[in-house]
Amino acid sequence: MLKFIGTGSCFNYKMGNNSAYYIHNVNGKKRFILFDCGEDVFHKILNNNLLNEIDEVFVVITHLHSDHVGSLPSFVFYLHFVLNIKPVIYFPCDDINIFFKLVGIKKELYLHTKDSKGYYDITPFKHNHGYELNSFGYVLNLDGNLIYYSGDTKTIDEKVLDIFRGKDTKYVNTPIKYFYQDVTKYVNDAHMNIHNLAKIFSKEERKRVTLMHFDDEEVIKIAEEYGFNIAEKK
Ligand SMILES: [Zn+2]
Ligand SMILES: [Zn+2]
Secondary structure: OOEEEEOEOOOOOOOOEOEEEEEEEEOOEEEEEEEOOOOOHHHHHHHOOOOOOOOEEEEEOOOOOHHHHOOHHHHHHHHHHHHOOOOEEEOOOOHHHHHHHHOOOOHHHOEEEOOOOOOOOEEEEEOOOOOOOOOEEEEEEEOOEEEEEOOOOOOOOHHHHHHHOOOOHHHOOOOOOEEEEEOEOOOOOOOOEHHHHHHHOOHHHHOOEEEEOEOOHHHHHHHHHHOOEEOOEO
16 A cells, blocks of 8 residues: 555665655645655655655654654755645654754744644554654554554554454454564564564464565565565555
8 A cells, every 4th residue: 555665774775764655635635645754765755756746745753763754854845945835744742843953944844743633543652662762653544544554663562463453442344454564684672573573473464464674685585485565665
């Protein structure tokens, strides 16, 4: 469902910073939704002409590591000065405003929402990303499809797994259809190890899980052997 601008981890310059997007019509306006905006993402958005005829921009930020927000200030400047679009930035805490203040993005250039009210039904899940920074994954509804976008995390909240498996009463008829998960071949405190991930999902379930944020080709090979889907740049 989501299209990917990049599928790599922070040092993976070949696959680029992990970032996804979706374009749809909302009340007659063409809206571009972006998931994270790492160091090389803004230039790729322009190179791929992704903003053609776009009326509105909504940016979902998972956390403030530079491979997830590194080119966000330039993107916001471009939207303001070139396209005259005021983007809505969704991040469930105020850290994003401190970041924008430090890099010279004035408040009038963007609209920050902590609850996404009036735009989307998004539920944040606070993550264990191994750093003292606020990091989230999100369950959100896009055109009637429930999506989970993990951001960077070592763990998956049990509640998210319940929603995925149709065990959560709120979502019993609409379980998560598209599950996007960060993965690594390393064992560390920051990301989900590929072998641990395979223990969480059955073979059948892995067909509904798309992996992203890759270290390199090697982790993709392991993921394919387990039967997971691989996020691909479009
Ligand atoms: Zn990252
Ligand atoms: Zn990170």
